[in-house]
Amino acid sequence: MATGPLLPPGPEAADGRAGPAPVGRRVFLGMVGLGALGVVVGSTAQRLVGDALRPVTSVGGGGLSALVPGADRFRIYTVTGGIPTVPDSQYRLTVSGLVHQPITLTLDELRALPSTSLVRDFQCVTGWRVPGVHWAGVRLSTLLDAAGLAPGATALQFDCFDGAYTESLTLAQARRPDVLVAYEFEGKPLTAEHGGPVRLYVAPMYGYKSAKWLSGIRVTDQVIPGYWEQEGYDVDAWVGHSNGRSDVPTS
Numbered sequence: 597m598a599t600g601p602l603l604p605p606g607p608e609a610a611d612g613r614a615g616p617a618p619v620g621r622r623v624f625l626g627m628v629g630l631g632a633l634g635v636v637v638g639s640t641a642q643r644l645v646g647d648a649l650r651p652v653t654s655v656g657g658g659g660l661s662a663l664v665p666g667a668d669r670f671r672i673y674t675v676t677g678g679i680p681t682v683p684d685s686q687y688r689l690t691v692s693g694l695v696h697q698p699i700t701l702t703l704d705e706l707r708a709l710p711s712t713s714l715v716r717d718f719q720c721v722t723g724w725r726v727p728g729v730h731w732a733g734v735r736l737s738t739l740l741d742a743a744g745l746a747p748g749a750t751a752l753q754f755d756c757f758d759g760a761y762t763e764s765l766t767l768a769q770a771r772r773p774d775v776l777v778a779y780e781f782e783g784k785p786l787t788a789e790h791g792g793p794v795r796l797y798v799a800p801m802y803g804y805k806s807a808k809w810l811s812g813i814r815v816t817d818q819v820i821p822g823y824w825e826q827e828g829y830d831v832d833a834w835v836g837h838s839n840g841r842s843d844v845p846t847s
Contacts, residue, residue, distance in 0.1 A: 672789045672790070674758065674808075675758070675760050675761055675823060676758050676759070676760050676761075679788050679789055680757055680758045680759075680788070680809055681788045682757055682793065682809075684703050684785075684793050685703075687702065687703045687793050687794065688700050688701065688702060688811070689701045689706060689777070689794055689810065689811065689812070689813070690811070690812045690813070691739050691740070691742070691743045691812075691813045691814075691815070692812065692813070692814050692815070693749075693752075693753075693813075693814035693815035693816055694745065694746040694747075694748055694749040694815040694816065694817060695740075695743035695744055695745060695746055695749075695815050696743065696744035696745070696746055697742075697743050697744050698743065699739075699742060699743050701739075703779065703793050703794065706733075706734060706777070706779060706794065707779060709734045709738060709739075709742075710734070710735075710738060711732055711733065711734060712732070712733065712734065712735050712773070712776060713730070713731065713732045714730075714731045714732075714774060714776065714797075714799060715728055715729070715730050715731075716728075716729060716731065716774065716797075716799040717729065718803055718806075719802055719803060719835045720802065720803045721802040721803065721804060721829065721833065729781070729782065730780075730781070730782050730783055731776055731778050731780065731781060731797050731799075732776075732778065732779065732780035732781075733776040733777050733778035733779050733780065733794075733797065734776065734777045734779075735773060735775065735776060735777075736752075736770050736771070736775045736776065736777055736796075736813075737770065737771045737772075737773070737775070739777060739813065740767075740770065740771070740815070743815070745767075745815060746815070748817045749767060749815045749816070749817065750766065750767050750816070750817055750818060750819075751764060751765065751766050751767055751815075751816045751817070751818055751819040751820070752764065752765050752766075752767065752770050752813055752814065752815055752816065753813075753814045753816055753820045753822075754796055754807045754810060754812065754813055754814075754822070755810075755811050755812035755813075755814065756807055756808060756809040756810055756811055757809045757810075757811040758808075758809050760823065761807055761808070761809070761822075761823045762807070762820070762822045762823050763796065763804070763805055763806075763807040763822035763823070764819050764820050764821060764822045764825070764831065765798065765805070765819075766819060767815075769798070769801075769832075772799075772800070774798075774799035774800060775796075775797070775798050775799065776796070776797045776799075777794060777795075777796060777797075777810065777813075778794065778795055778796070778797040779792070779793060779794050788809075790808070791806075791807075791808025791809050791810070792809075794809075794810045795807060795808045795809065795810050796808075796810050798833075800834060800835060801832075801833040801834055801835060802833040802835055802838070804822075804823075804824045804829060804833065805822075805833045807822070819831060
């Protein structure tokens with residue numbers, strides 16, 4: 597198993613072609629520092645970085661299991677080089693920060709809350725797309741209402757139990773009805789390969805906003821840029837309207 601950060605977040609669509617060699621975060625930063633990428637933003641940067649990345653196509657020395665929903669349509673990416681796992685019985689999701697009542701939920705408690713199902717496309721910032729993906733979970737707004745927002749709350753930061761990945765949303769974005777804390781994917785429990793047992797799904801934004809292996813939601817007084825945003829990707833990642841892309845259809 598690789599030891600350095602390798603790949604961008606989220607499941608990615610499979611087209612049957614082998615990808616190029618992976619590039620770690622340290623190497624990526626070195627390329628930027630040496631001018632190998634030059635001063636590039638938007639779709640040019642995405643294309644260069646996307647061309648240098650390769651998904652995880654095997655787990656534990658074997659191929660992705662046929663029991664993994666969507667394995668025939670998705671590529672599985674991780675920034676740590678491995679797929680973290682937490683048993684369902686040990687999973688916990690915390691909501692903290694600028695709230696009146698911090699909460700911690702087990703997976704069973706999360707599943708007991710009012711659920712929402714969505715059928716939406718999954719759009720990668722590098723240009724590919726998987727149409728009509730089935731998602732189910734709890735609206736993020738439901739959790740925020742349960743905790744109660746304290747004065748000064750304007751944004752959220754999301755932490756992940758891979759120990760590396762973070763993301764962010766403004767409060768207005770987080771309250772959209774198509775933003776889920778998801779625990780089902782394609783009609784089945786969310787597997788570790790797809791970010792389970794619980795992940796974020798932000799339907800109208802590029803896939804890097806849909807943080808996998810979600811462990812914590814912190815309400816903050818300002819937007820704190822996430823993992824890839826610290827490398828130059830847009831904080832606001834609306835499909836077709838950010839990152840220099842105007843040619844990507846919206847979901």
